[in-house]
Amino acid sequence: MARTGDRPTTPGRGRRADAARNAGLLLSAARELFEEHGPEVALDDIARRAGVGNATLYRHFPTRGDLLVAVYAEEVAALCERGAALLREPSAVEALFDWLDGFVVHVATKGPLALAGTESRNERRTELFDRWHESMRSTAEALLLRAQEDGAVRSDLAVGDLLALTGAAAVAGADASHARRLLRILRHGMAV
Structure with a gap:
């Protein structure tokens, strides 16, 4: 049995497979602990939950910021992948609001x-935020256009307006549940 770092490897499994597995374990553990305790959780706790050593954590993510960015980037990618999948749903308006529900949360x-992972590098922060925002905006735009083509939402509604209103609900809400309620009010209006 060959050894890779501090873990034995089985024949046929190379260093890359172990590295990818370890990175996945670290991201999963970090995501869980960030949700439980916030982005300031001890990195030792993340390595321990992932079942790897600290050296493995630092080999994959040299700084806390690198780990935070990787976790947040996965969150954005998952949200956008969900939007792409929703484009195949039969109801364009339900697909749009299903995605907006995930977006508001x-x-x-x-x-x-997002802020903790990028706050120390202004240039990188701008680049990352621009890329993340553009991917979410593109996803929302595709869903909105489809709903507009179906005549399910106003044709004069711009994606920037839609995201501003949804973002406002997220910020104004006391928590995610309240933000979702505000989004439902935006969708259905206040009329009886």
Whole structure:
């Protein structure tokens, strides 16, 4: 049996497979602990939960910021992948609001993670935020356009307006549940 770092490897499994597995374990553990305790959780706790040594953690993520960025980038990618899948749903308007529901929860709960992962590098922060925002905006735009083409939402509604209103609900909500309620009010209006 060959050894890779501090873990034995089985024949046929190379260093890359172990490295990818360890990175996945670290990201999963970090995501769980960030949700439980916030982005300032001890890195030793993340390595312990992942079942790897500290050296493995630092080999994959040299700084706390690198780990935070990787976790948040996965969150954004998952949200956008969900949007792409929803484009195949039969009801364009339900697909749009299903995605907006996930978006409002994302904004309501992931802001501190995004800020913590990028606050020390202004240039990198701008680049990352621009890339993340553009991917979410593109996803929302595709869903909105489909709903507009179906005649399910106003044709004069711009994606920027839609995201601003949804983001406002996320920020104004006391928690994710309240933000979702505010989004439902936006969707259905206040009329009886």
